[in-house]
Amino acid sequence: MADFLHQLWIARFALTQGLILTLWLSLVSIIAGTILGILGGVALTYGGRLVRWPVRALVDALRGIPVLVLILAVFYLLTFAGINFTAVESGLIALSLFSGAHMAEIVRGALSAIPTGQIDAGKALGLSSFRIFALVLLPQAARMIMPVWINTGAELVKTSTLLSVIGTGELLFRTQEVIGRNFMTLEFYGFAGALFFLINFAIEQAGRVIDRRLAAR
């Protein structure tokens, strides 16, 4: 144990850097994914055939292949196409596409649960399409989406570990480097697992509090 603590102390900067990158990757990809998801969800719910079908195909394709395949494909294909992105950048693209596709489906579900009468009412009040969306539909959809959205956030923290495979220096990658030096496999994988657990547990608990707040209203 003392040995482990000593090694942990030596590895403190590497692991902290990894932890920060993990949090940053998750945060950026959930924000990008949410924006993509709202656009995709609106296209799926209100778009005409010409918009809806390509978006549907894209969303289904992104949801139907494993994230690891998506990450590797984006990483290798971009490099191959002569676009020089770093591992972090192509990883972010892959994660954002992945979360965007899932969010699009969630947003579509929420939007289609809102009665169409509300859109008619908005029109009758003389609101523009954009204002109907921003003032009438979005606030209601946001409340429905909140619990799933938080869950997606926790899911993304877990998924970001896959970026270690393409050499992104996030927490799992840093952990592997540390293990490569001191061979304390069990301890350091256990430690990384515990850190991920704590992050996601915190997100889960925060989600519960928000759920209760929303339900109380």
Place this chain on the structure above:
Amino acid sequence: MGYSFNFGVIWARIDVFLLGLALGLALALAALAIGTVLGLAAAFAAEAGGVRRKLVAVYVSLFRNTPLLVIVLFVYFGLPQWGLRFGKLESFILALAVYSGAYLTEVFRAGLSGVPKGVIDAGRAMGLKRLPLLWRIVLPIMLRNCLPALGTTFISLFKDTSLAAVIAVPELTYEARKLNAETFRVAEAWATASVLYLATCLLIAAALRFAERRFPKF
């Protein structure tokens, strides 16, 4: 720098790709089978309340909040340090099974709460003992309730088997990566892997819809 597609490279190894796909399906099935046993046991244990319920809550929370890749690496590289040494396949199945067990526990608990109380009372009134009541009445209704969720769990487990590539299990993702590295047929390798995964997922989903129609809801 022009690039001309050459799917001949893929075609020459299509058997390896299909075997990889089959291995992925087999891994997912094995994990689902073990995970189902774990999930059922945990769901019924939670029903009993008290300490057992708390233990189940800890199990579910622990494995749902830890990344699968960390669990896989922990089992394959970490556990041997305690003298628990498994092969690649066994390690991966074990990791995926305990991981899926946590998700399946929630699935089964939801299914269990969907079994109408009246049916259980009716069974008791007919003089059924605890075990026959569970086996012949509660379990069938519950499993039917869970069918859609079990199906989506299987699809996501199948997709998760791609992580086995990280510990060099020769499944589809591993083969695609290998082809990518050996021949630089980047586009072909990833297009093939993606299409095979996608087609398989769609097929499973279609089979599931068929099963749901075949066994109408109670």
